Amino acid sequence: MVGHVAEAAAHGVDLVPVVALLGAAVIGVPLFKRLGLGSVLGYLAAGLLLGPSGIGLINDPESVLTTAELGVVMFLFIIGLEMEPAKLWALRKQIFGLGVIQVGACGALLTGVGVLLGFAPVVAFIFGMGFVLTSTAIVMQILGERGELSTDSGQRMVSILLLEDLAIVPLLAVVAILAPSSGGDVGIVTRVLSIAAPIGAVLLLIFVGRRIMNPLFALLASSKLREVMTAAALLVVLGAALLFQASGLSMAMGAFLAGVLLSTSTFRRQLEADVEPFRGILLGLFFLAVGMSLDLGIVGDNWQIIAMSVVAYMLVKAGAIYIIARLLKSSHREALERAVLMGQGGEFAFVLYTTAVSAGIIDGPTNAIFTATVIVSMVLTPFFIIGLRYVTPKKEAPSMDGVEEVADLTAKVLLIGFGRFGQIASQPLLAMHHSVSIIDNDTDMIRAAARIGFKVYYGDGTRLDILRAAGADKASIILICTDKKEQTTRIAELVRDEFPLVKVMARAFDRGHAIELIKAGVDYQMREVLxxxxxxxxxxxxxxxxxxxxxxxxxxxxxxxxxxxxxxxxxxxxxxxxxxxxxxxxxxxxxxxxxxxxxxxxxxxxxxxxxxxx
CATH class of the missing domain: 1.20.58 (Methane Monooxygenase Hydroxylase; Chain G, domain 1)
Incomplete structure (x- = not known):
């Protein structure tokens, strides 16, 4: 049988590794999630099993990791689509305030730890600054699974991650400066180009994003070919990543900036839907590749220094993050959660360490130790998050007893939000015997409504899949009666982008929110107390x-x-x-x-x- 597989591989594409990776993801990840260990740990464990330290089915994890980094690129593109320039500007103090403080303080402390562990100051600086760069993929994945990306605490972590991703650019420049002189003269033209190229790449992407992308997508949309739009979406993501990579910047930051530039586009939701399947698969592949890259042989040979490094670096970094968060008025729970979530090293550390090897600052064995330290910290993070649940348990999830989730609704009127405003607004409709579907995400209110004869389904109106299940595409009119401004605006934008023919009426909080809703495309708005x-x-x-x-x-x-x-x-x-x-x-x-x-x-x-x- 093995001979047949080998012969098949010799005459075509070797599908064995591909099937093995897919099988590991399909079987391992749901199993780990069911055990409460999280999808990230499931991917890492599956990768370790398939890699050189496991059954050895895949012996070149580096090649897989190179491709899988596109998952991080696409993830940041989707995050960028949610970060309109105004929203990004509103986060500027967190990005360049909180982010700089955390990166600077943790970098200084971890450099000192490296010196205490016996590394030369320059090597300790590279080691420490690489560990400062938290894993964007792990933190974003966990926040996304919890639905916390849009919360205040989630936004603060996203801001810090963005600053850390930006920090890779000056760090790579510092590595070039610290590189031992080869004796050759570096001309001033070369130095100027090394500075001008990144600036030129940013300006070029901004110009293309502002002037060309929207007309291009409008032209492609007129062809009514879905596959062409998908190809164009991938072209934007990968083109922006390639442009930034060629100019010495981070691929992920290129994709993020492209997403920000398209965040106000009318094609934003279409782009998100086109890229999302590729993002999910490639991000899972990234975690698989990280698991494969953990060389247990190197860990065994250098277990003492790796163990000391993992413990020291994670404790110092997490402690610094906690103290900074508390000094800046975060609650104990938020500070502790941020420290645990961001206490590991990340994927950009691999880039920094590899560049340092090329520059002659560190050698191969040292790079292997540094890389293993980062990977072990990434593997341990899901376990620490599980432990956090027992240290600071969250409130129990609301009971779903007597609550029916939304599915296949077809009424002509869809009412979202059944609080005090929605309850009153629904009564004239019901009195005139109109067919009304009502959804809300407050289970206590749904049960209370059922006791007085109202049928309300459980569902979050800010999710596109829930809107489709609630019959938004079949409704003649949608009434948005939610009591949170951001939630109402988000639903209005979703409906405008995905169901443009449906009339929309919305409850506004105040005058400013009413103006915001009109710009989001609602047909009618009413301030709730006017x-x-x-x-x-x-x-x-x-x-x-x-x-x-x-x-x-x-x-x-x-x-x-x-x-x-x-x-x-x-x-x-x-x-x-x-x-x-x-x-x-x-x-x-x-x-x-x-x-x-x-x-x-x-x-x-x-x-x-x-x-x-x-």
Whole structure:
């Protein structure tokens, strides 16, 4: 049988390693997840089994790792698609503040640890700075599985990871400076080019992303060939990665920047859907390759120094991360979780160490020790995360008893969010006997609604698969009644991109959010307290002596002036603009002439200035 396999391999593609990798992923990963050990550890264990230290089915893990790094590249592209420039700008203090502090402090401490372990200062610096670069793949995968990428704590970790990925660029430049002189002269032209090339690559990608990509995708979309759009999506990711790699930058950062530039594109969701399957497979392959790369022979021969390095580096790095987080006002739980999640080395350490070998700063055996230390730390991280559950257990997941998950709904009206607003909004629809599907992700509320005769399905409206299962593609109108601004806007954008023919009505939190929803493409929005507050104010002036007709006239006047200000703010990009003071002046003039005195313009302008960026 073996002879037949070998003969088949000799006359065509050797499918044995491919089948083995797929089999390991399909069998091992679900098993590890079922045991509560996580998918990352499942991939690492499967890779170790298949690699040279296991059954030896794959003897060249480096070649697999080179290809599998594209998984990290595509992962960062998808993260970039979620990071609109405005959102990225909002994170600038975390990226260049928290990120720089963590990288600088951990780098200095780990360099000192390396010196104490007996390495020369320069070698200790390379070792320590490589270990500072946390595994983006592991942390992002875990945050993604938990659904925590968009939380405040998740965003802080993402910010630090972005800074660490950026840090590889100056670190590679430092390696070139620290390289022993070969005796040859390095011309000034060479030095200038080494600086100009990365800058030129960034500027070129920004130009292409802003001026060419959108028209190109519009042209390709008109062909109505899905495979062409998929090929174009892969071309953008791999082209950006190649451009940055050729200029001495990180491939992953090139893909991330390409994603950011396309984050405001109308084709964003299509790109995400096209790249996602490749990202998942290649990222799994990356973890398999890391597991294969763990050479147990090297670990056995140098177990003492590797063991001391793993313990010392992980403890010092995790401790520094915890202290920095606490000093910057993070809670004990958040600081501890960040320390455990980010306490390992990462994939960019391999790049730094390999470059240091090429530059003659470290030799092959030292590189093997450094690489094994990083890989062991990556393998141990899932175990530490499991231990964290017992040290600081989270609240139990909500019970699903009596709750039915959304599936194959077909009603003409889809209502998302069944809180106090959605409950009232649904009643006229039900009174007119319209078919309504209702989804919410609060299990207690769903059970309470069932007790009074409402059928509400469990589902998260920010997920595209849930929207499809809820019948968004079959609905005539979608009502977004959720009580969180970010959640409402996210759903509105998803519906606009994926179901453009469906009419959308949304609950807005305030004036700024209403403007945001209109820009997201909703057909109608209503601020949640506007009409109730107007009714309340009208009743007040009636009690104070106004007739019903006078009260109605005053309320309608307030409503009309509110619409005018809203239109002006829409023109001005969501802020009070030049000329809007005329509305206030007119109102004041009416007051001087004995008309109705209103002050809501000045009050709302003050609120606007306090809640919106200048």
């Amino acid at each position: 009409e109730s507050a107007l009714t309340f104010g009208g009743q007040v002036i009636r009690i104070l002596g106004a007739s019903a007709e006078e009260a109605e006239e005053v309320v309608e006047g307030v409503r009309d002036r509110d619409r005018q200000r809203f239109d002006l703010q829409m023109v001005g990009g969501g802020q009070m603009i030049a000329g809007s003071h005329l509305l206030i002046s007119n109102a004041e003039e009416q007051a001087r002439e004995g008309g109705v005195i209103v002050a809501e313009e000045a009050a709302e302008e003050a609120v606007t200035k306090s809640t919106q960026p200048a």
